Amino acid sequence: MAESKVVGRDPEAVSRFVEGFAAQLVEAGMQRMPARVFAALLSSDEGSMTSAELGEQLQISPAAVSGAVRYLTMTHMVSREREPGSRRERYRVHGDQWYEALTNREALIKRWEGALREGVSSLGADTPAGRRMAETLAFFEFVESEVAAMMERWRVHREKTFGQG
Amino acid sequence: MAESKVVGRDPEAVSRFVEGFAAQLVEAGMQRMPARVFAALLSSDEGSMTSAELGEQLQISPAAVSGAVRYLTMTHMVSREREPGSRRERYRVHGDQWYEALTNREALIKRWEGALREGVSSLGADTPAGRRMAETLAFFEFVESEVAAMMERWRVHREKTFGQG
DNA sequence: CGCTTCCTTCAGAAAATTGTGAAGTTAAGG
DNA sequence: CCTTAACTTCACAATTTTCTGAAGGAAGCG
Known part of the structure:
Protein backbone atom coordinates (compact mmCIF):
# COMPACT_ATOMS: atom_id res chain seq x y z
CA MET A 1 0.00 0.00 0.00
CA GLY A 95 14.57 -7.67 24.25
CA ASP A 96 15.47 -10.85 26.02
CA GLN A 97 14.84 -10.52 29.69
CA TRP A 98 11.46 -12.10 29.31
CA TYR A 99 12.65 -15.17 27.46
CA GLU A 100 14.31 -16.18 30.65
CA ALA A 101 11.20 -15.48 32.67
CA LEU A 102 9.21 -17.75 30.40
CA THR A 103 11.58 -20.68 30.61
CA ASN A 104 13.00 -19.86 33.97
CA ARG A 105 10.51 -21.58 36.17
CA GLU A 106 13.36 -21.53 38.66
CA ALA A 107 11.43 -20.80 41.85
CA LEU A 108 8.71 -23.20 40.83
CA ILE A 109 11.11 -26.03 40.10
CA LYS A 110 12.86 -25.40 43.38
CA ARG A 111 9.63 -25.99 45.21
CA TRP A 112 8.90 -29.13 43.25
CA GLU A 113 12.29 -30.38 44.20
CA GLY A 114 11.57 -29.61 47.84
CA ALA A 115 8.27 -31.47 47.72
CA LEU A 116 9.88 -34.45 46.02
CA ARG A 117 12.72 -34.59 48.52
CA GLU A 118 10.19 -34.68 51.30
CA GLY A 119 8.31 -37.41 49.50
CA VAL A 120 11.42 -39.54 49.11
CA SER A 121 12.28 -39.33 52.78
CA SER A 122 8.74 -39.74 54.09
CA LEU A 123 7.86 -42.67 51.85
CA GLY A 124 11.30 -44.22 52.19
CA ALA A 125 14.16 -44.10 49.72
CA ASP A 126 14.10 -47.89 49.55
CA THR A 127 10.49 -48.24 48.44
CA PRO A 128 9.45 -48.41 44.80
CA ALA A 129 7.57 -45.14 45.12
CA GLY A 130 10.55 -43.53 46.84
CA ARG A 131 12.86 -44.64 44.06
CA ARG A 132 10.52 -43.28 41.43
CA MET A 133 10.43 -39.93 43.15
CA ALA A 134 14.19 -39.86 43.58
CA GLU A 135 14.50 -40.36 39.85
CA THR A 136 12.02 -37.58 39.19
CA LEU A 137 14.02 -35.35 41.46
CA ALA A 138 17.18 -36.19 39.56
CA PHE A 139 15.43 -35.28 36.34
CA PHE A 140 14.56 -31.83 37.59
CA GLU A 141 18.05 -31.25 38.86
CA PHE A 142 19.37 -32.29 35.49
CA VAL A 143 17.06 -29.96 33.60
CA GLU A 144 17.94 -27.12 35.90
CA SER A 145 21.61 -27.53 35.18
CA GLU A 146 21.04 -27.79 31.44
CA VAL A 147 18.81 -24.77 31.07
CA ALA A 148 21.49 -22.31 32.11
CA ALA A 149 23.82 -23.66 29.45
CA MET A 150 21.06 -23.59 26.89
CA MET A 151 20.30 -19.93 27.49
CA GLU A 152 23.96 -19.15 27.05
CA ARG A 153 23.97 -20.93 23.70
CA TRP A 154 20.88 -18.95 22.75
CA ARG A 155 22.62 -15.69 23.45
CA VAL A 156 25.45 -16.68 21.13
CA HIS A 157 23.07 -17.89 18.45
CA ARG A 158 21.00 -14.75 18.77
CA GLU A 159 23.95 -12.46 18.32
CA LYS A 160 25.05 -14.33 15.24
CA THR A 161 21.58 -14.08 13.73
CA PHE A 162 20.39 -10.66 14.78
CA GLY A 163 23.54 -8.77 15.68
CA GLN A 164 23.87 -7.47 19.21
CA GLY A 165 20.37 -5.93 18.78
CA MET B 1 9.83 -49.02 63.02
CA GLY B 95 9.03 -44.31 34.21
CA ASP B 96 9.96 -41.56 31.85
CA GLN B 97 7.21 -41.01 29.35
CA TRP B 98 5.78 -38.24 31.48
CA TYR B 99 9.02 -36.32 31.80
CA GLU B 100 8.71 -35.60 28.16
CA ALA B 101 5.11 -34.55 28.51
CA LEU B 102 6.08 -32.07 31.19
CA THR B 103 8.83 -30.41 29.23
CA ASN B 104 7.46 -31.22 25.84
CA ARG B 105 5.04 -28.39 25.40
CA GLU B 106 5.43 -29.27 21.74
CA ALA B 107 1.90 -28.65 20.53
CA LEU B 108 1.65 -25.49 22.58
CA ILE B 109 4.92 -24.09 21.29
CA LYS B 110 3.90 -24.94 17.74
CA ARG B 111 0.83 -22.79 18.13
CA TRP B 112 2.82 -19.94 19.61
CA GLU B 113 5.10 -20.15 16.65
CA GLY B 114 2.14 -20.02 14.33
CA ALA B 115 0.70 -16.98 16.05
CA LEU B 116 4.06 -15.22 15.97
CA ARG B 117 4.60 -15.98 12.31
CA GLU B 118 1.25 -14.46 11.57
CA GLY B 119 2.17 -11.45 13.66
CA VAL B 120 5.43 -10.93 11.80
CA SER B 121 3.77 -10.99 8.42
CA SER B 122 0.72 -8.95 9.37
CA LEU B 123 2.67 -6.24 11.19
CA GLY B 124 5.48 -6.28 8.66
CA ALA B 125 8.88 -7.96 8.98
CA ASP B 126 10.54 -4.58 8.53
CA THR B 127 8.85 -2.86 11.47
CA PRO B 128 10.37 -2.75 14.94
CA ALA B 129 7.49 -4.82 16.32
CA GLY B 130 7.87 -7.29 13.48
CA ARG B 131 11.57 -7.68 14.15
CA ARG B 132 10.94 -8.26 17.83
CA MET B 133 8.45 -10.96 17.05
CA ALA B 134 10.75 -12.58 14.54
CA GLU B 135 13.38 -12.77 17.21
CA THR B 136 10.91 -14.29 19.65
CA LEU B 137 9.99 -16.83 17.03
CA ALA B 138 13.65 -17.68 16.54
CA PHE B 139 13.97 -18.19 20.26
CA PHE B 140 11.19 -20.76 20.33
CA GLU B 141 12.60 -22.56 17.35
CA PHE B 142 15.95 -22.65 19.07
CA VAL B 143 14.52 -24.03 22.30
CA GLU B 144 12.56 -26.63 20.41
CA SER B 145 15.68 -27.90 18.71
CA GLU B 146 17.63 -27.96 21.95
CA VAL B 147 15.08 -29.78 24.03
CA ALA B 148 15.28 -32.93 21.95
CA ALA B 149 19.03 -33.08 22.45
CA MET B 150 18.63 -32.39 26.14
CA MET B 151 16.23 -35.28 26.62
CA GLU B 152 18.68 -37.57 24.91
CA ARG B 153 21.41 -36.48 27.31
CA TRP B 154 19.00 -37.11 30.17
CA ARG B 155 18.42 -40.66 29.05
CA VAL B 156 22.15 -41.29 29.06
CA HIS B 157 22.61 -39.64 32.43
CA ARG B 158 19.68 -41.54 33.85
CA GLU B 159 20.98 -44.89 32.77
CA LYS B 160 24.37 -44.16 34.29
CA THR B 161 22.78 -43.17 37.58
CA PHE B 162 19.88 -45.59 37.93
CA GLY B 163 20.74 -48.43 35.60
CA GLN B 164 18.31 -49.20 32.81
CA GLY B 165 15.48 -49.10 35.45
C1' DC C 1 1.36 25.17 48.82
C1' DG C 2 -2.49 23.53 46.53
C1' DC C 3 -4.26 21.59 42.16
C1' DT C 4 -4.33 18.13 38.96
C1' DT C 5 -3.12 13.84 36.94
C1' DC C 6 -2.16 9.32 37.16
C1' DC C 7 -1.87 4.97 39.49
C1' DT C 8 -3.38 1.75 43.07
C1' DT C 9 -6.41 -0.56 46.30
C1' DC C 10 -10.85 -2.30 47.70
C1' DA C 11 -15.51 -4.16 47.67
C1' DG C 12 -18.77 -6.17 45.02
C1' DA C 13 -21.17 -7.88 40.69
C1' DA C 14 -20.69 -10.83 36.82
C1' DA C 15 -18.76 -14.76 34.67
C1' DA C 16 -16.23 -18.93 34.33
C1' DT C 17 -14.65 -23.10 36.36
C1' DT C 18 -15.10 -27.14 38.98
C1' DG C 19 -16.96 -31.31 41.13
C1' DT C 20 -21.18 -33.91 42.14
C1' DG C 21 -25.21 -36.99 41.54
C1' DA C 22 -27.82 -39.35 38.32
C1' DA C 23 -28.62 -41.44 34.08
C1' DG C 24 -26.50 -43.77 30.17
C1' DT C 25 -23.18 -46.93 27.82
C1' DT C 26 -20.11 -50.74 27.28
C1' DA C 27 -18.46 -55.19 28.24
C1' DA C 28 -17.51 -59.28 31.45
C1' DG C 29 -19.51 -63.43 33.45
C1' DG C 30 -23.01 -66.59 34.53
C1' DC D 1 -28.97 -63.47 26.66
C1' DC D 2 -29.42 -61.27 30.85
C1' DT D 3 -27.25 -59.34 34.84
C1' DT D 4 -24.14 -56.49 36.85
C1' DA D 5 -19.81 -54.00 37.44
C1' DA D 6 -17.19 -50.21 35.84
C1' DC D 7 -16.50 -46.09 33.46
C1' DT D 8 -18.41 -41.91 31.05
C1' DT D 9 -21.41 -38.08 30.05
C1' DC D 10 -24.56 -34.47 31.30
C1' DA D 11 -26.91 -30.80 33.82
C1' DC D 12 -26.67 -28.24 37.71
C1' DA D 13 -25.04 -26.07 42.08
C1' DA D 14 -21.34 -24.08 44.46
C1' DT D 15 -17.19 -22.08 44.59
C1' DT D 16 -13.67 -19.27 42.72
C1' DT D 17 -11.88 -16.03 39.70
C1' DT D 18 -12.02 -11.79 37.24
C1' DC D 19 -12.98 -7.12 36.12
C1' DT D 20 -15.17 -2.80 37.18
C1' DG D 21 -16.40 1.62 39.51
C1' DA D 22 -15.29 4.42 43.24
C1' DA D 23 -12.42 6.14 46.72
C1' DG D 24 -7.66 6.93 48.24
C1' DG D 25 -2.80 8.23 47.74
C1' DA D 26 1.60 9.94 45.57
C1' DA D 27 4.01 13.14 42.57
C1' DG D 28 4.67 16.85 39.07
C1' DC D 29 3.54 21.73 37.98
C1' DG D 30 1.88 26.22 38.45
Missing part, protein backbone atom coordinates in the same frame (compact mmCIF):
# COMPACT_ATOMS: atom_id res chain seq x y z
CA ALA A 2 1.16 3.53 -0.73
CA GLU A 3 0.54 4.78 2.80
CA SER A 4 2.61 2.07 4.43
CA LYS A 5 5.39 4.25 5.74
CA VAL A 6 3.39 6.73 7.77
CA VAL A 7 0.32 4.84 8.88
CA GLY A 8 2.13 1.56 8.86
CA ARG A 9 0.22 -0.23 11.53
CA ASP A 10 -3.28 -1.34 10.76
CA PRO A 11 -4.88 -1.15 14.20
CA GLU A 12 -7.16 -4.00 13.32
CA ALA A 13 -4.30 -6.25 12.33
CA VAL A 14 -2.50 -5.38 15.53
CA SER A 15 -5.57 -6.15 17.56
CA ARG A 16 -6.07 -9.44 15.79
CA PHE A 17 -2.57 -10.50 16.61
CA VAL A 18 -2.78 -9.29 20.19
CA GLU A 19 -5.98 -11.15 20.94
CA GLY A 20 -4.86 -14.26 19.12
CA PHE A 21 -1.51 -14.49 20.82
CA ALA A 22 -3.02 -13.66 24.19
CA ALA A 23 -5.47 -16.51 23.75
CA GLN A 24 -2.57 -18.92 23.24
CA LEU A 25 -0.90 -17.67 26.38
CA VAL A 26 -4.14 -18.10 28.29
CA GLU A 27 -4.33 -21.69 27.15
CA ALA A 28 -0.82 -22.15 28.48
CA GLY A 29 -2.02 -21.10 31.90
CA MET A 30 -1.46 -17.35 32.01
CA GLN A 31 -4.30 -15.15 33.27
CA ARG A 32 -6.27 -13.31 30.67
CA MET A 33 -5.37 -9.71 31.41
CA PRO A 34 -1.64 -10.25 31.89
CA ALA A 35 -1.64 -12.20 28.64
CA ARG A 36 -3.40 -9.43 26.72
CA VAL A 37 -1.19 -6.72 28.16
CA PHE A 38 1.92 -8.68 27.39
CA ALA A 39 0.84 -9.37 23.82
CA ALA A 40 0.04 -5.69 23.33
CA LEU A 41 3.49 -4.65 24.52
CA LEU A 42 5.13 -7.28 22.36
CA SER A 43 3.40 -5.92 19.27
CA SER A 44 4.11 -2.27 19.93
CA ASP A 45 6.85 -0.68 17.85
CA GLU A 46 8.51 0.93 20.85
CA GLY A 47 8.25 -2.20 22.92
CA SER A 48 6.58 -0.12 25.58
CA MET A 49 3.24 1.49 26.28
CA THR A 50 1.70 3.68 28.94
CA SER A 51 -1.13 2.59 31.16
CA ALA A 52 -3.56 4.79 29.25
CA GLU A 53 -2.50 3.37 25.89
CA LEU A 54 -2.96 -0.14 27.15
CA GLY A 55 -6.36 0.69 28.57
CA GLU A 56 -7.49 2.15 25.29
CA GLN A 57 -6.21 -0.57 23.02
CA LEU A 58 -7.54 -3.38 25.16
CA GLN A 59 -10.69 -1.62 26.28
CA ILE A 60 -10.07 -2.24 29.94
CA SER A 61 -10.16 -0.14 33.09
CA PRO A 62 -7.08 1.36 34.76
CA ALA A 63 -7.64 -1.12 37.55
CA ALA A 64 -7.30 -4.03 35.16
CA VAL A 65 -4.09 -2.58 33.71
CA SER A 66 -2.73 -2.13 37.19
CA GLY A 67 -3.46 -5.72 38.18
CA ALA A 68 -2.03 -7.17 34.98
CA VAL A 69 1.11 -5.10 35.23
CA ARG A 70 1.66 -6.08 38.83
CA TYR A 71 1.63 -9.72 37.81
CA LEU A 72 3.91 -9.16 34.82
CA THR A 73 6.51 -7.21 36.76
CA MET A 74 6.53 -9.73 39.56
CA THR A 75 7.26 -12.48 37.09
CA HIS A 76 9.87 -10.32 35.33
CA MET A 77 8.13 -10.47 31.99
CA VAL A 78 7.86 -6.70 31.89
CA SER A 79 9.68 -3.82 33.54
CA ARG A 80 8.30 -0.45 34.51
CA GLU A 81 9.92 2.88 33.80
CA ARG A 82 9.04 6.32 35.00
CA GLU A 83 8.75 8.76 32.14
CA PRO A 84 11.07 11.54 33.39
CA GLY A 85 9.09 14.53 34.55
CA SER A 86 5.67 13.04 34.29
CA ARG A 87 3.28 10.96 36.32
CA ARG A 88 3.07 8.54 33.46
CA GLU A 89 4.57 5.15 33.75
CA ARG A 90 5.79 3.12 30.79
CA TYR A 91 5.68 -0.65 30.77
CA ARG A 92 8.34 -2.27 28.67
CA VAL A 93 9.10 -5.69 27.34
CA HIS A 94 12.85 -5.96 27.11
CA ALA B 2 9.57 -52.82 63.31
CA GLU B 3 6.51 -53.06 61.08
CA SER B 4 8.11 -51.23 58.22
CA LYS B 5 8.26 -54.16 55.82
CA VAL B 6 4.61 -55.12 55.75
CA VAL B 7 2.73 -51.93 56.49
CA GLY B 8 5.44 -49.77 55.05
CA ARG B 9 3.35 -46.94 53.85
CA ASP B 10 1.89 -44.61 56.39
CA PRO B 11 -1.30 -43.54 54.61
CA GLU B 12 -1.14 -40.19 56.29
CA ALA B 13 2.39 -39.53 55.07
CA VAL B 14 1.37 -40.56 51.57
CA SER B 15 -1.61 -38.25 51.68
CA ARG B 16 0.50 -35.39 52.97
CA PHE B 17 2.89 -35.78 50.08
CA VAL B 18 0.13 -36.19 47.52
CA GLU B 19 -1.72 -33.08 48.57
CA GLY B 20 1.44 -31.03 48.94
CA PHE B 21 2.85 -31.97 45.58
CA ALA B 22 -0.52 -31.54 43.90
CA ALA B 23 -0.73 -28.03 45.33
CA GLN B 24 2.60 -27.18 43.68
CA LEU B 25 1.37 -28.48 40.36
CA VAL B 26 -1.78 -26.45 40.71
CA GLU B 27 0.29 -23.35 41.26
CA ALA B 28 2.11 -24.18 38.06
CA GLY B 29 -1.17 -24.06 36.19
CA MET B 30 -2.46 -27.63 36.28
CA GLN B 31 -6.09 -28.20 37.22
CA ARG B 32 -6.73 -29.44 40.72
CA MET B 33 -8.07 -32.91 40.04
CA PRO B 34 -5.52 -33.91 37.41
CA ALA B 35 -2.80 -32.70 39.75
CA ARG B 36 -4.08 -34.75 42.68
CA VAL B 37 -4.56 -37.86 40.59
CA PHE B 38 -1.12 -37.53 39.08
CA ALA B 39 0.52 -37.05 42.48
CA ALA B 40 -1.32 -40.08 43.83
CA LEU B 41 -0.10 -42.25 40.98
CA LEU B 42 3.42 -40.95 41.39
CA SER B 43 3.48 -41.93 45.04
CA SER B 44 2.00 -45.38 44.58
CA ASP B 45 4.43 -48.28 44.82
CA GLU B 46 3.11 -49.94 41.67
CA GLY B 47 3.08 -46.67 39.76
CA SER B 48 -0.52 -47.42 38.91
CA MET B 49 -3.92 -47.34 40.54
CA THR B 50 -7.49 -48.21 39.63
CA SER B 51 -10.26 -45.69 39.40
CA ALA B 52 -11.77 -46.95 42.66
CA GLU B 53 -8.46 -46.68 44.51
CA LEU B 54 -8.00 -43.13 43.31
CA GLY B 55 -11.53 -42.23 44.31
CA GLU B 56 -11.02 -43.58 47.80
CA GLN B 57 -7.62 -42.07 48.47
CA LEU B 58 -8.59 -38.64 47.17
CA GLN B 59 -12.19 -38.73 48.38
CA ILE B 60 -13.63 -37.85 45.01
CA SER B 61 -16.42 -39.17 42.84
CA PRO B 62 -15.94 -41.52 39.88
CA ALA B 63 -16.90 -38.60 37.68
CA ALA B 64 -14.01 -36.55 38.99
CA VAL B 65 -11.58 -39.43 38.44
CA SER B 66 -12.88 -39.82 34.93
CA GLY B 67 -12.40 -36.16 34.12
CA ALA B 68 -8.93 -36.00 35.61
CA VAL B 69 -7.82 -39.12 33.81
CA ARG B 70 -9.13 -37.87 30.51
CA TYR B 71 -6.96 -34.78 30.85
CA LEU B 72 -3.89 -36.74 31.95
CA THR B 73 -4.08 -39.24 29.14
CA MET B 74 -4.63 -36.54 26.57
CA THR B 75 -1.48 -34.79 27.74
CA HIS B 76 0.42 -38.09 27.86
CA MET B 77 1.24 -37.77 31.54
CA VAL B 78 -0.50 -41.07 32.27
CA SER B 79 -1.44 -44.11 30.25
CA ARG B 80 -4.40 -46.39 30.72
CA GLU B 81 -4.30 -50.17 30.76
CA ARG B 82 -7.09 -52.71 30.80
CA GLU B 83 -6.67 -55.21 33.59
CA PRO B 84 -6.97 -58.48 31.68
CA GLY B 85 -10.31 -60.19 32.30
CA SER B 86 -11.89 -57.42 34.28
CA ARG B 87 -13.80 -54.25 33.77
CA ARG B 88 -11.24 -52.42 35.83
CA GLU B 89 -8.93 -49.98 34.25
CA ARG B 90 -5.51 -49.15 35.63
CA TYR B 91 -3.95 -45.73 35.23
CA ARG B 92 -0.19 -45.74 35.13
CA VAL B 93 2.60 -43.22 35.27
CA HIS B 94 5.42 -44.63 33.20
